[in-house]
């Protein structure tokens with residue numbers, strides 16, 4: 193049995209055991225009370241404070257509740273991984289509740305990170321191009337790159353309309369292509385079975401996006417509102433959202449504690465960094481950022497004795513703070529404007545709220561291991577952490593277009609022949625291209641010869657014969673070049689189609705092709721099965737998969753082989 197399967201079998205009891213051994217304290221309840229105010233405000237604004245969520249905010253301030261947490265930056269129309277973190281929490285919560293525990297799920301929105309993060313302002317949509325995707329979003333201005341995410345304004349109405357229009361047009365193109373293909377193959381009911389359900393989903397989504405845009409105070413807020421709307425409303429999950437920018441004041445004590453241990457922390461970190469082959473940190477490192485008063489830029493702080501010093505990375509303003517004593521650091525002057533660095537982040541919420549489980553991210557696994565090792569030595573609260581990361585496949589409007597292309601070019605009976613047929617086509621193409629290139633070269637030589645003759649010749653009759661021959665050769669050459677392009681195109685269409693299946697697309701592509709509730713249920717169902725292990729890819733059902741399967745007998749076979757084809 194794999195580690196993960198074993199873990200999934202035991203996790204519920206593991207988490208229950210952890211929370212029993214590390215009960216939440218009155219201090220945890222007090223921190224939670226402060227946090228609950230922010231949470232309620234946010235969900236009031238997003239209009240997602242329905243009954244189950246209201247109950248969650250009450251449970252958060254009860255000592256005996258088990259707190260499950262995850263955290264992420266508020267990315268633009270993010271990929272599925274962010275949603276899967278929540279699904280993992282919900283899955284665990286349901287299983288703990290079955291055993292009689294009171295459980296709450298919390299999503300910390302890290303909107304204090306650098307605004308120039310790749311995923312913060314744009315995301316990917318599947319596309320038949322070399323990269324396999326179309327990028328949709330905004331560009332963060334150079335002057336804003338070192339600022340906190342929450343300091344970025346939402347786009348102007350015009351820019352916003354351009355963004356939604358760009359992916360609208362993208363889908364329209366592929367829808368039209370699909371409609372042509374259906375009529376070519378004499379398949380009726382395209383409108384009823386594909387176009388209409390797709391348009392309905394699209395209208396709903398555009399409304400939702402427009403609401404997030406209208407309600408948002410800044411770009412990060414807009415992304416957070418969208419996230420909450422999808423998770424709380426569409427997916428019916430009761431995970432609560434807490435934005436760092438709403439204030440980390442409640443965590444003053446864990447922050448002070450971290451500073452108290454800072455010298456030990458640095459020593460331990462650097463010892464483990466060598467072990468994990470990570471870069472060491474400076475001996476004057478402070479575990480949090482300050483946010484510049486003038487520009488909301490990020491200020492990396494350094495500890496020098498009882499002082500914290502730093503320069504704003506954006507406007508270069510300098511800061512010095514006195515926290516009075518190492519034994520009992522006083523952070524009251526800065527607490528309103530600080531946020532933890534990546535690894536210390538864990539200690540702040542784990543310790544402050546009394547967290548008993550954390551859903552981790554794919555990118556941070558190495559850092560999590562270091563964080564755990566340091567926590568062990570310093571006796572920090574460190575709950576079980578688990579990361580769910582796998583690939584989804586589904587046949588949406590875009591994907592079906594790409595499948596049609598692959599099928600049309602390779603004409604496979606079964607997709608396990610893919611590799612063989614692809615190699616065959618590749619060899620054939622390179623032979624054809626070489627042959628065509630030779631012929632083109634011959635044309636060029638002939639043209640050169642004729643042109644020379646034209647210059648030399650004085651005879652009118654001769655000249656017009658040469659000119660006519662030149663025309664014929666030019667036409668032949670053009671035809672050869674088109675043939676070469678066509679031969680090469682087949683391979684690049686295949687390559688682009690394969691590439692489009694490798695990307696992790698924006699959640700929008702999922703939500704256009706399937707109901708959000710069905711999506712969350714399919715994910716939950718996947719987690720409930722112990723086999724296959726949860727790192728295996730999942731094949732999801734779309735709103736029109738039944739219709740497509742009934743009309744295209746080869747589709748199921750390619751869907752079942754797509755992982756092999758793309759790897």
Ligand SMILES: [Zn+2]
Pocket residue numbers: 484485486487488489504505506507508509
């Ligand atoms: Zn500044």
